[in-house]
Amino acid sequence: MGLITEKLPKMMAGMPGSDIIFTRMDAVINWARANSLWPLTFGTSCCAIEMMMAPGASRHDLARFGAEVARPSPRQADMLILAGTIVKRMAPRLRTLYEQMPEPRYVIATGACTISGGPFIYHSYSTVRGADTIIPVDVYVPGCPPRPEGLLYGLLTLQKMIRSGETVREPGIRHKPVTSETPEGITIEDIKSEMLALLEKDAVVDVRKAAEQMERPTGI
Amino acid sequence: MNVHVSTLDEKTRSSLAIESHSETEEYFINMGPQHPSTHGVLRLILKLDGETVREVIPVLGYIHRSIEKISEYSTYRQIVHLTDRMDYLSAIMNNWAVARTVEKAAEIETNERIESIRTIVSELERIHSHQLGWGVLGMDMGAFTPFLYGFRDREMITDILEETIGARLTMNYIQPGGVMFDIHPDFVRKVKEYLAYFKPKLDEYEDLLSGNPILQQRLRNVGIMDAETALSMGATGPVLRASRVPYDLRKIEPYGMYGEVEFRVAIGTAGDCWDRYYVRIEEMRQSMRIIEQLIDNIPEGKFLLKKPAAKLTIPEGRHYSQIETARGVLGFYIVSEGKETPYRAYFRTPNFHNLWSLTAMAPGGRVGDLVAIISSLDLVIPDIDR
Ligand code: SF4
Numbered sequence: 001m002g003l004i005t006e007k008l009p010k011m012m013a014g015m016p017g018s019d020i021i022f023t024r025m026d027a028v029i030n031w032a033r034a035n036s037l038w039p040l041t042f043g044t045s046c047c048a049i050e051m052m053m054a055p056g057a058s059r060h061d062l063a064r065f066g067a068e069v070a071r072p073s074p075r076q077a078d079m080l081i082l083a084g085t086i087v088k089r090m091a092p093r094l095r096t097l098y099e100q101m102p103e104p105r106y107v108i109a110t111g112a113c114t115i116s117g118g119p120f121i122y123h124s125y126s127t128v129r130g131a132d133t134i135i136p137v138d139v140y141v142p143g144c145p146p147r148p149e150g151l152l153y154g155l156l157t158l159q160k161m162i163r164s165g166e167t168v169r170e171p172g173i174r175h176k177p178v179t180s181e182t183p184e185g186i187t188i189e190d191i192k193s194e195m196l197a198l199l200e201k202d203a204v205v206d207v208r209k210a211a212e213q214m215e216r217p218t219g220i
Numbered sequence: 221m222n223v224h225v226s227t228l229d230e231k232t233r234s235s236l237a238i239e240s241h242s243e244t245e246e247y248f249i250n251m252g253p254q255h256p257s258t259h260g261v262l263r264l265i266l267k268l269d270g271e272t273v274r275e276v277i278p279v280l281g282y283i284h285r286s287i288e289k290i291s292e293y294s295t296y297r298q299i300v301h302l303t304d305r306m307d308y309l310s311a312i313m314n315n316w317a318v319a320r321t322v323e324k325a326a327e328i329e330t331n332e333r334i335e336s337i338r339t340i341v342s343e344l345e346r347i348h349s350h351q352l353g354w355g356v357l358g359m360d361m362g363a364f365t366p367f368l369y370g371f372r373d374r375e376m377i378t379d380i381l382e383e384t385i386g387a388r389l390t391m392n393y394i395q396p397g398g399v400m401f402d403i404h405p406d407f408v409r410k411v412k413e414y415l416a417y418f419k420p421k422l423d424e425y426e427d428l429l430s431g432n433p434i435l436q437q438r439l440r441n442v443g444i445m446d447a448e449t450a451l452s453m454g455a456t457g458p459v460l461r462a463s464r465v466p467y468d469l470r471k472i473e474p475y476g477m478y479g480e481v482e483f484r485v486a487i488g489t490a491g492d493c494w495d496r497y498y499v500r501i502e503e504m505r506q507s508m509r510i511i512e513q514l515i516d517n518i519p520e521g522k523f524l525l526k527k528p529a530a531k532l533t534i535p536e537g538r539h540y541s542q543i544e545t546a547r548g549v550l551g552f553y554i555v556s557e558g559k560e561t562p563y564r565a566y567f568r569t570p571n572f573h574n575l576w577s578l579t580a581m582a583p584g585g586r587v588g589d590l591v592a593i594i595s596s597l598d599l600v601i602p603d604i605d606r
Binding site: 042043044045046049050057058072074084085087089090093097119123127144 | 260302372
């Protein structure tokens with residue numbers, strides 16, 4: 001049991017036999033979408049522990065907001081919670097995961113790393129400075145790591161966004177990928193071209209050859 | 221190098237073997253980097269023959285954040301905060317590795333109060349790391365309740381540490397020359413309360429999961445690794461101790477207050493997944509014993525001896541020192557030119573070496589066993605890639 005905090009725009013009319021509610025289709029669909037978000041478990045590092053704390057573990061409960069059905073497969077999920085640093089090698093994978101999710105899809109970026117590169121923003125040759133250079137992000141939750149309460153607040157913000165902005169014909173409000181500031185010497189173009197090269201390289205992997213090239217310990 | 225690999229014992233294997241006259245073909249399967257039971261972004265290429273694993277090839281680099289490179293641009297005080305992010309479940313102990321190396325190199329003396337506080341918070345963190353490992357192992361084996369229990373008790377330790385340190389996960393607490401803040405006035409009382417609370421709870425853990433026949437069947441005689449293989453793979457921590465090697469830095473080269481307290485090193489007998497699981501349970505008991513001996517008499521004194529740690533330089537040369545984290549030996553190696561920043565920094569991380577024992581354990585077993593083995597290794601992936 002919870003408090004009913006929102007009301008659908010509606011008109012009730014008494015008819016012989018039963019009552020009929022008239023409402024807007026968008027309102028009903030948005031209400032349903034906002035309250036049954038299925039997150040994809042995508043945890044790469046430290047933030048993942050706090051992300052596990054928020055929906056699944058003993059103290060906080062994401063189920064109250066209708067988002068506890070964590071799915072490991074992107075095809076069954078509609079919300080991507082980015083928890084942890086994204087490095088260049090993982091970036092193409094993240095893009096693939098995002099593209100595999102069915103529309104409408106939403107992204108929450110938790111932690112300094114996914115916002116800007118966090119503690120690894122200077123002098124690192126491998127971190128991606130902000131997940132929004134790869135995929136569009138809807139809600140940012142700052143912190144290193146953000147507390148579970150922070151993530152819950154982020155989710156509520158996302159729900160608010162979904163309720164207010166979406167229509168059936170145009171699902172999702174999307175920001176353009178924001179280019180966060182990167183330190184001198186590295187430009188977004190560099191990262192992008194490097195990522196493209198990686199994508200192409202990783203797409204064709206000859207596992208057999210890779211296996212043969214691996215030096216094996218004797219006796220196996 | 222003479223590596224002996226024992227897999228499922230012969231009897232079980234022959235009973236499982238299915239008589240088949242058809243030709244089988246080996247094939248490859250990709251596991252990860254986005255996979256629920258690899259605990260992060262570990263990628264494994266599996267060479268399979270039917271259900272049987274023939275070979276495991278780990279592929280690394282999906283969370284390589286170039287921590288060692290960043291260290292070359294950071295002062296010794298700044299390196300501390302990077303180590304939090306390697307093995308985030310033993311953050312305080314990672315800090316200690318840096319502090320210990322720098323203190324040894326720059327000949328900084330500490331007092332008894334500092335060492336006591338360091339030991340107590342480290343042991344608290346060891347307990348909470350093992351609690352999480354316990355819960356996640358339960359979840360990987362298909363039992364969800366341990367996950368809730370483990371996190372419930374872990375969260376209480378996080379609260380105690382948060383009061384003193386101000387952070388829940390990335391602590392950044394131990395620094396060269398002392399600790400960041402003095403302990404909270406309530407710290408001693410709360411730790412004692414927690415120990416009184418958690419002791420019976422640990423027995424409950426055992427009733428709940430250890431005695432479960434399904435868990436026993438999934439863990440016993442699975443992923444056996446003998447002492448010789450474990451040593452040649454460079455495994456440390458509970459993984460090595462489960463293979464009957466009583467190697468624990470806290471005993472062998474005592475640092476902090478470990479030389480003055482009584483505790484025993486838990487070792488396994490068979491070196492299978494069950495032993496690795498049980499060594500962790502026993503380590504929680506020993507950690508509580510260590511805390512109990514220290515908590516009542518934390519000596520008076522300063523908690524930080526010298527403030528300007530930012531200007532710290534260490535003499536030219538090579539310096540190395542190591543400590544025992546919840547997952548094994550973490551070493552920190554500095555090549556110094558006598559400046560404020562190191563010329564080269566290297567971390568010998570426990571998970572990287574523990575991971576490779578997987579390549580010796582998994583062949584011969586089933587795919588389902590592989591999940592049990594990964595879970596019993598209790599890997600933290602950012603610690604592997606750094
Ligand atoms: S924001 Fe901080 S806690 Fe989160 S992944 Fe990055 S370094 Fe780790």
